[in-house]
Amino acid sequence: MPHRGIRFVHAAVLVFSVVLSFLLLRQLDEGEMLGNSALVQVVDTDDSTTGSQVIRAVELLSAEMQVGVAREISDLKDPDRVRHLYVAAGDSESRTATWLANGYPAFSSRYETRIHPISDLGQRDPRGQYYVFGPAEAGNALMAKFSDLGLTATISHPLSYEELAGKYSDDPLFWALCVVALAAVTTTGASVLLSAKAYGVLRLQGVSLIGVVLRDLRQLRFFWLMSLGILATASLFFLGLYNGFAWFGLLVIVTAVIATLLTLVVLATHLAVIGMIFKLEILPSLKGELPSRTATIGVYLVRIPALLLALAVAANVTLASRDVATRQENQDAYSSLGDAVSIRLSGAFAMHLDELNGRVGPWLREADRRGEIVVVGRRDLQLSVSNVHLPAGEILIVNDTYLAEQEVFDLKGRRYTSEGATNKAPDSRTVRVIVPESLSSHTSSISKAADEIINPSGKNQKIPFEAHISKTGQHLFGYNSGALTYSSSFSPDQDRSLVRDPVLVVVPNGSHFLTNDGYTSFASQEAVVFNDPDDVSKALKSEGLHPYITAISPVGQKNALEYRNVSYKLRVQTFNLAVAAIVLLVAGVGVCLIYARKNAQSIFVRHISGWCYASNHRFILAVETSIAFVFATRVPFEAWQQRQELKELASAGTPAPFEPTHITALDAAMIAGLVAFEFGVVLLALAFFHRRIVRGKVSEV
Template sequence: MLHRGIKFAHAVVLAFSATLSFLFLRSLDEDWALGHSAVVWVTDSDGAASGSQVAGAIAEFAAKNHATVAREVPDLKDPSHRRHLYLAPGGPHSDWLQDGYPAFSRGYQTEVHPVAALGERDPRGFYYVFGPDAAAASLTRTLTDLGLVASVNQPFSIAQLTTVYADGALYRSFFVVALAVVTMTGASVLLNAKAYGVQRLQGRSFGQILLRDMRQLAAFWSVACAAVSAGTLLLLGLYNGLAWIGQFAAIALGCTLALSLIALVAHSAMLWLTFQTDVLRALKGELPARAASVSAYLVRIPALLLALSIATAVVLAAQDVLARQESREAYAKIGDATSIRFNGSLASDTALRSLDENVGPWLRQADRDGQIIVAGHRDLRLSSGIPGLTKGDLLVVNESFLAKQPVLDPAGRPIEPAAAAPDQVRVLVPESLAQHTGRLKELTPAWLSPSDPDKISPPK
């Protein structure tokens, strides 16, 4: 008879796989439109082709190559929760123009429009390609012929997903559950040592006992998998109408297979450990002392590290909650405020200079009129490279910020620095960093103008 701990471990595997698949696919859906084969990123333009000409070329390309192309444009009023897809039908998902985008996440809306509605929008940005893999490279050549700088990207490739999620909570949670599965499975097999000793006394070999366990586990799996699948389908049906159920199932299945393989290896290893004693000692539940100790420490050490990491994460999360509460209070004091978001992708020096020439003057005028609050926060230790500096924050603000949030000295009194001319930059250095004042002045131009630090001259 299987120990109930083994059954519980496999039930955890099924439930966690469904949960991880939901959270992962929801995150992907909020970052990218699902179902694409590649993304073509247009980063620059020589201005030879207008936005309407680019839209027309994309529509023609989609029809000829049996591919669907969609230009993503963030919603300017609510960019964090809504995007727009301008679709050129010709291949898969052409029905989105009539039926709409089947969103997996209920917290992010995607509105679909015909590509002709793009009008004279800046052609720089992301273009989804739905169709053959070769279509993305062909679209890149088409856009290059129009005077655009374009490249093919694969956001859903293993390499890019690993880069994005390597430090994320979902990635770490997988290893936490894997450790828990190993611990529960191994401990349950060892606790069942007497039962395995009886089977050995009856003449069964290691392979026969392992096969018997797998048969009993398969019977449990048939019931548990059916229950988890039914519950998942019901909840997904209520949540999003089973949108992208195929992708959800593929992710859940991959996670389940990986964790089940880990559980099977742990099960086999601990069962082999019970075979390292003679039958009479096994009937008493005894185990080889050295092998058991090594196995215990192999689990105990990562479990201790896991406990420490969880405790650290709890402390950091509490600090983050307090910081967010302070931020909410600060925003409440500010009252009505808006943010500015520029459409298009500005990934080249030419595009950034053009933005500065066209938009910079009225932004600077609005700053002089006190209509803009600038507040940029950076880690001083990482951005300065000053040896021996263990902590410190860098805050880049404008006069409007200082008018509402004055800088205080250690006694809590506002600091009244000498007035600066409109074309000057004031650097306020606390006493604890006074010895680094010279170095901080040298780094100021690069902090304020990373692309062209020579625009800011150091004091004479």
């Protein structure tokens, strides 16, 4: 019977494959339409055809090719949790026809898809996303049809291997697959090595290498079937409760692919390690000896990548932990917003920005004049003021309403107030540039940069600026996480809802200092917030803005969803770190086992000759100490190299092209803990095997 560690690996592979498939399909269902073969994106139109003509053409193509075509549109009031699918079924027996009759079989219970016939679109602008459900050539046919109708379209295949690989190459789920594969290799190798004596007996009986492997597989057959049956029953029960068996066939296929991939890795390792054991003579093999040089090289070939992977996963865990903690601290700021919403502009006008700016910009200006919105645009400080070597920071372009809602204090502790209630016309007032005391020596350069930000074309009249100084150490609310704006010191995934010591550029409510495209640009970054959602709903009807605004997004709800997503990523990365630690544990014990079995007699002789413990094991201790030192200093050394590179760029007046690596106390503790764990495992395992050897149990090592 194969070692119980091998049985454990095969069972763990099956369980992990099901869990990973479930998480992957849930994530895909919340971002894409499952089952599609192509996505056709209509990006422009020459206005030669109406929306109803496009709908009719889609229906005819769908019926002719017997394929489903569906246009996706976000829900106006809940875009992060609800989407609408307007379907042309094509065939009464097709999957999409079933959706029209029974609704979409959502895999994820956290996202709702509402199905409508495509004729319900009416005269809606044809620009948008069209999913194709059918043969791959149907996507090209649909794009050709759109071209005949005067529409410009692009095609992609969201569920193809190429696009999924690019999308998930740095996803926590991919990291989980890599870590588990490495754990499977390590545990399988260790389990086979621990059975070296049993394999020696089989060799003595004349069993060949392939015969030994086939014997192990035959003995695993019943265990595999039993594990598969238990897992299938549990999965069916859970999936039935979770989503009513939606996309069960797809889940089985994805699970089978992942399980097959991992099983092949396990079997290849099994065969390779047994082949290594067969290189020994039969007599040493019966004693449990191992081909130490080959085995040691093999273990280190697994152990070094495992250490690198563990360090990378640990860095992701600390980053995710900080992000979760930061978002948790910011919850109070978002809860104070109540029903406040931001707007999402249609991407259909990406090639007609003048039209978008001309319709949406003036409306936002009037809403600003009435005090209905809070403007909180962002710009990177270093990038905006590139002629001066400034520290990392941000510039917030805000309106008077922002100062009415958020507290900003001057050097004497007095609050800067809104001037929106004054009788002065907005265009007759000044733009206030409020600079933190720590940057006060650069006020003139910052004011010049502020002019370029709000008047980039220079077409406006000379804008009057008035400089002020604020107290250092203030954290100001940015009304969003900052994910849609560039920062030289933060990644897009990091929460920047509270900004420390930003420069404020306060533009009078409704003034023409901020251009139409300035308003729409900030709106596209979710930086224009309406305190009352009804103000947007009324304007959609009265101003005819439906073609330009696709959704009204509750600010607090969006933040809660982002918090849920980063918490999920932290849980997955924590799992990855735990598995990586198990890999380090098994690999460390494996190194000591191979070393002890090879050198048991010499260790015993040196011990009875009076050698001290450190001298007896000086070689392996020196190797392991060197490895621990390299990995303990690797991240700090890379951070130091990066800082030197950034200093050279800064001295040349070049903005930072990447965010610097910041090693926090949590990072240092995580690295130190990981290295201590790795080194401690080796020391404990070595001490255990040393003790057995000196007690005269050389043959039992």
